[in-house]
Amino acid sequence: MSQLNELIEKLEKLENEFLQSSLRIINAGDKKIYSMDLLSTAVNNRALQITKGFVSLARENNYICAVPLIRLQLDNVLRFFATTLVSNYDDLFIHYLEGNPINRYRDSKGNLLTDNYLARSLEKIFPGTLKLYSTTSGYIHLSEKHFFANIKEEDRKIQMAVGASVHNFSESDKTDFVKTMIEVSNLVIIILEQWKHRKEFISKN
Known part of the structure; x- marks a missing residue:
């Protein structure tokens, strides 16, 4: 089995880790339910x-x-990380439920919770976040990356083609x-587990 296929299988196994993470969080703190559990x-x-x-x-x-x-997975990280920056996470939760955009909410220092601000804040804890975000x-919006995907690196020739597998990503890229x-994906679990620890602390005080 190639390294790529082994990694894909490793990623697939993380699906169960998300389930286990939810169970750990729900069962923490005498199983009392908070808005952050939801x-x-x-x-x-x-x-x-x-x-x-x-x-x-x-x-x-x-x-x-x-x-x-x-990028969408990173969005999960940034959105939940935002709850650690605000004065009242219950209030932020209500903000979410009402369908309000998070970038209109301010953290405890008065900063708007934009994606860029959240990425810069998380960068201080997990270096590399900002580069990954950028x-x-x-790849979300049409950009130079989509044009480069049609350029063969060895001869810099542009191919004009359409199809599900039309790209020039190397095995190394993939x-x-x-x-x-x-x-x-692991970072999602790490960020969420911080709430589990906080929940356990709350239940003991």
Whole structure:
């Protein structure tokens, strides 16, 4: 089995980790339910579905469609990380429920919770977040990355073609994409587990 396929299988196994994470969070703190339990469950479910989608697309060799899912997975990280920056996470939860955009909410220091601000804040804890945010955002909107995907590196020739597998991502590129998805997916769990620890602390005080 190639390294790429091994990594895809490793990523697929993370689907169960999201389920286990939700169970740990719900059972923490004498099983008392908080607003963050509801939010964490929603994030874990979204993360699981995004992971399943990425795995399916990777196996179909459709990386142009798969790579943007890394940015969506990072969005899960940023959104839940935002709850650690505000004065009242219950109030932020209500803000979410009412359908209000998070970038109109301010943290405890008065800063708007824009994606860029959240990425810069998380960068202080997990170096590389800002670069990942910038790079993966380039795959969400039509950008130079989609044109480069049609350029053969060895001769710099542009191919004009349309199809699910039309791209010039190398095996190394694909391997890096899957590795990055694994790292971001693990980061989702790490960020969510911080709430579990906080919940346990609350229950003891």
